[in-house]
Amino acid sequence: MASIPILKEREKHIYRKGAEPFNLTCGHHSLAGVVSQRACVFCGSRVVLYPIADALHLIHGPVGCAAYTWDIRGALSSGPELHRLSFTTDLREKDVIFGGEKKLHRALVELIDTYQPRAAFVYSTCIVGIIGDDVAAVCRQVSREKAIPVLPVHSEGFKGTKKDGYKAACEALFKLVGQGPVDQISPWSINILGEFNIGGEAWIIKSYYEKMGVEVVATMTGDGRVDAIRRSHGAALNVVQCSGAMTTLADMMQARYGTPYIRVSYFGLEDTSKALYDVAAHFKDNPAIMARTQALVRGEISAIFPELQKIKAAVQGKRAAIYVGGAFKAFSLIKALRYLGMDVVLVGSQTGNDADYETLRDMCDDGTIILDDANPLELSKYIIEKRADLFIGGVKERPIAYKMGIGFCDHNHERKTPLAGYEGMLNFAREVYRSVNSPVWRFAPARAAAGKGASPC
Amino acid sequence: MLLRHTTTEIKDRTALTVNPAKTCQPIGAMYAALGIHGCMPHSHGSQGCYAYHRSALTRHYKEPVIAATSAFTEGASVFGGQANLMQAIDNIFSVYNPDVIAVHTTCLSETIGDDIPQIVNKAMAEGRVPAGKYVIHANTPSYAGSHITGFAGMTKAMVDYFAETASARTKTVNLIPGFVEPSDMAEIRRMAAEMGLETIMFPDTSGVLNGPMTGKYRMYPPGGVTVEALRRTGSSLGTVALGHLASGDAARALDVKCKVPCQILDLPIGLGATDRFVDTLHRMAGVNVPDSLTFERGQMVDIIADMHQYFYNKRVGLVGDPDQLLALTKFLVSLDMAPVYLVTGTSAGKKFEKHLRAAVAGVPHEVQIKVGGDMHLFHQWIKQAPVDLLIGNSYVKYIAHDEDIPYVRHGFPILDRVGHSYFPTVGYRGGMRLLEKILDALLDRKDRDATDITFELVM
The missing domain is CATH 3.40.50.1980 (Nitrogenase molybdenum iron protein domain)
Known part of the structure; x- marks a missing residue:
């Protein structure tokens, strides 16, 4: 596998942190004939x-x-x-x-x-x-x-x-925004953008805001309703997750309706807390919101902390590879994996831009491979080279990981449990633990031969 | 009630398909191409097509699915995709080094009128196709046919590109398995081997899309028919093609091209169709039916005899691809069951519909058939008069769930269970598995609905 050639045009899409000057090419249309993991x-x-x-x-x-x-x-x-x-x-x-x-x-x-x-x-x-x-x-x-x-x-x-x-x-x-009545909307109100309610994630996030005393006017688009979107211009703030998907709308709403927006992520303890605090800070005219937010964050974290510590002890030092659609998700994943004591050895995205990859470079340790628009051969080559224990990706990556005999976590369409917010972080940690430490990998021939098949569990 | 939006009243729909019972041609071509050893399927269209096909096949087989794309942009869509395909051929051979690139078209490249043979010839003239390597193609616009005709088209391309006429006939029999599971292909080959036959099966996805976990990612797993074997199909004794729609074209093409006589049969699902398959091999190759197959057949008959009271007069709704639908319907009728609603999404023609109607002629119920129908209509029929059992792909689970009807998964795609790629439903053994699945569904329901008083241990 190590002898797999990398296409010359592709070399510029691959960066090894620390080894070479940073000059990653991205945002290009995929080459014809390349087995990309992208869509249309x-x-x-x-x-x-x-x-x-x-x-x-x-x-x-x-x-x-x-x-x-x-x-x-x-x-x-x-x-x-x-x-x-x-x-x-x-x-x-x-x-x-x-x-x-x-x-x-x-x-x-x-x-x-x-x-x-x-x-x-x-x-x-x-x-x-x-x-x-x-x-x-x-x-x-x-x-x-x-x-x-x-x-x-x-x-x-x-x-x-x-x-x-x-x-x-x-x-x-x-075209829907701006068509509905806004007179009943609270001055402390937001729209949740870029949250699609996979596994019920939007409900978790919405419940946090409600506990903080912030009204959620529209969720776009998870559990979405047309009438809510029509009155979404009445919200005081747009809170944008999955920036790649929804920043365009936030920009348009800012230009036409003057709605400011902030970018957030609800993945991991650190980013979720930051998202909630950022929203609370936006409503500084209502200090009660910040007080409620502090209580919420404290309560939520202390509820899951003991189990997270146990899982951390069991997955510490394992190596993870990440290949996701948008780079913004990768940032959160790196932080969450680090929280669990894991090392990120490969990180790539289908649609990252220059700024995204610079952030990734700054976040990653030396030796980490950074990939733009990768193909299965590149992914498998670096997974072997970096001896990853876990692959985080989407539907097409799952069987590649399994064939190679390593754990997998779907952070895309096919996740079945919510991974957002505090309870989502606990679900994520459980999923990582379950997959990385599964006894099945002891039967994986290549890893058993390499003498690293027997994970303690 | 996920499908609470299904209305009971049936209106004639001419402009609209709701909850399709088919998908588009290219995915069938991609699946067939994966049944050639060392083959890179190539989608000549925009990037989304092949991403969807790969995802859909991955969800069904739970295996890595390899394919490349011409990655059309706006420019290619205006000026044609020749440059993209040329670049793709270069890149694929230099990086992924397959034996064969199997190009299928899409609605996009068909509409702009790309001529694949002309482009491939130009690529060959320019030396872009290395010696001993091949580029084959099938035309599979998404606005015609279905995934089944796409499969048929790529299977026929294997004949068109590779089969060679020979002066002498070998004793080999060609087997064209149709759009079935890798497990079915392996079972069909096994049965022929039991009879002592040399066979060439094409396409053959066993070992490709149901492979073992090896600890390695292999772009080209060990399975699949080789180019060398495909060449020899032209000198075989005869061809047995299973499934008229999926395999008929290739069988006839081989007859025309290399004068290899063919028998086109139903898929060997159920006792009668398997008997006909075995008998055809027996007559074509002049070999005896071995005791081992007779034994398997007897076991299957034994199961039916043991449990026949549970099959009697059960109303069944089936959604499936044409070849599967016809074979399954005949099988159910032979079990004394009553297939009453039959839908296939593929417009398989009047002759097919006639065969299907003939198969249910003796069923003592009003039977509804729609060739070129969708699951919405199927559901509406069920709302009007329910059934005891549903058979179909994973999308049928919505209806089973909403209407609380026992359900057996069969067909493509199955997105929510495993087993289909490992255990066949063709042949006698496959038939036994189908019987088990049908009985499990019916008897589990009987148990579930029993009161403490009527709950029975022995069934």
């Missing part, structure tokens, strides 16, 4: 908007784009479940030749009549961009006919990367 514009838009549970999500395109995104991400809803169904115009050859606008119109009318959604999102796919359907015009027409917002999402797959999909989603969302 449509994917970006779909993951951001899909948790809005009382909206209709219609995919204008061939069946695949709908089939592959049918309820794959456990974005939970406390009410309607309309978002968990899969609606598509299922474009066929004759639609490609004659255009799909009429079909789209019929599909929209039928769906809106049947389900009475609060709004509809229409996602454009590659093919729609090529055949030139005027999706915006159809949406305007149906919006007039049915008197609900029908919003085109310009998410043609080939028009960029997943990041461009986030932007297209934010642009669609922004």
Whole structure:
């Protein structure tokens, strides 16, 4: 494996901390023929908007784009479940030749009549961009006919990367913002942005803010509701997690409505506490909020501290590799893993930018490998070289880790327990412990041969 | 009630698919290509396509799934994808060093009109394809067919590109297994081996997508049909193709190209179809059916006899791909069960529908069939008159959950259980496993619903 060649163009996307001057290339479109782990514009838009549970999500395109995104991400809803169904115009050859606008119109009318959604999102796919359907015009027409917002999402797959999909989603969302009444909203109020309620995470975070005495106007988009988004411009502050996905919307709201925003992460004790304190500090005209926040943080941490210490003792010194979508998540993961006494030996992202990678470089220890838009061969090469015990990634990385005989933790679509907030940190620590110390790795041939298969547990 | 949004009233839908019972062609082509040893499937389209296909296959097989992409940008979509494919061929051979690159198209590259053979020829003329290495292709626009026809297309490409005509016939029999699990492919090969046959199976994903944990990540696991074997398919005694839709095209192409006669059969799911498969091998190769297979068959019949009272007249709803749906329906009818709702997402044609209707002609219930249907319609039928058992892929679990109906997972994709890639449902042994699964589902329900008084130990 160590002899696996690295493509010359790829060398600039790989950095070994301490060994070479820092000059990591990123933000590029992936090379043709490279087995990247990245996705497309449509994917970006779909993951951001899909948790809005009382909206209709219609995919204008061939069946695949709908089939592959049918309820794959456990974005939970406390009410309607309309978002968990899969609606598509299922474009066929004759639609490609004659255009799909009429079909789209019929599909929209039928769906809106049947389900009475609060709004509809229409996602454009590659093919729609090529055949030139005027999706915006159809949406305007149906919006007039049915008197609900029908919003085109310009998410043609080939028009960029997943990041461009986030932007297209934010642009669609922004059309809803500013449409609802704001007179009942507290001066100490926020919107939660970039939180998708995977495993119920948004509920945990919302409960913290409620205990602090801060009103949450809209959660975007986890357990999202159209009416809440329509009045979200009435909030005093936007609190943005997953900056890659939702900063565009925060910027737009700041420009039009003067809503300030802060960037936060709810992953790990340190970042969660900082997020809550930052919000409390923003409302300094109400010192009671800060007092309640201090009590909350104290209470939450002391509740989980004893078990965290036990887990820490069991995972201390283990080596972790991280490969995630956005770099911002990697920052939090590094901190959380360090809290558990683990070493981060590899860290990479699909969509990080220059500033992100500089931060990563500053955070990492000497010898840590930093990767932009990596492929499975590179990942496996460095996992072996660095003798990682745990891999944190998404669906495509999981079986790679398992084949190599190391633990895995999904920090992406497929996490089943909430990993956000304090109880999320405890869940994360348990998951890391469970996987890293699983007795199954003792049966992994390569590691057993290397004399490091027998993890104490 | 996840599907609380399913309305009971059925309206004719022409513009809309709700909860699809199929997916697009390229993923089928990718799955078939993974059944060639040392092959890199390549998606000629934008990056999302192959990311989705790899994720979907990974979720189903719980194995690393390798593929490359032309990574179309806006430029490629305007000026054509030739430059991308050229660069991809260069990069793939220099970094990942496969024996074969299997290119499939997407809706994007088909619509802009990229001519893959022309681009590949240019690449070969320019020396971009190293000696002894190959680039093959199948046209798989997502707006036509389904994952099954995509699989059929790439399987046919194996014949088109590799099969060689020979002056003398060997005693080898070609086996085309259809879009089935790696475990099914291994079982089909095992049965032929029991009969003492030399076979070439293509594609063959056993050992590729159900491999062992070795402590190493291997881009090209040991399984898969080799290029050398694919060449020899042209000199084989005959071809047995399983599944008309998934395997028929390749079998006929081999007949036309190399004059290898073919028998196109149902998938060997259930007693009758397995008998026909065994009998076809027996007649084609002139070999006897060994006692070992007769023994397995007898065991399967024994299970059915032991438990036949539990199958009788049970109403079953099935969603599946055409070849599976037809074979399963015939199997259930032979068990005296009543398949009453049959949906496949693939538009498999009038002839297929006729066969399906013939299979349920004797079922003493009103039977609903929709070829080119979706799960929404299937659910609406169930709301109108319920069934005792559901069989289908993981998406059927929503309906099973909402309507509280016993459910057996079968088909593609299965995203929430393991076993399908290791244990077959074809052949006599696979049939026994299916019987076990069906009985477990029915009898577990009987136990669950029993009162203390009616709860029984012996069943």
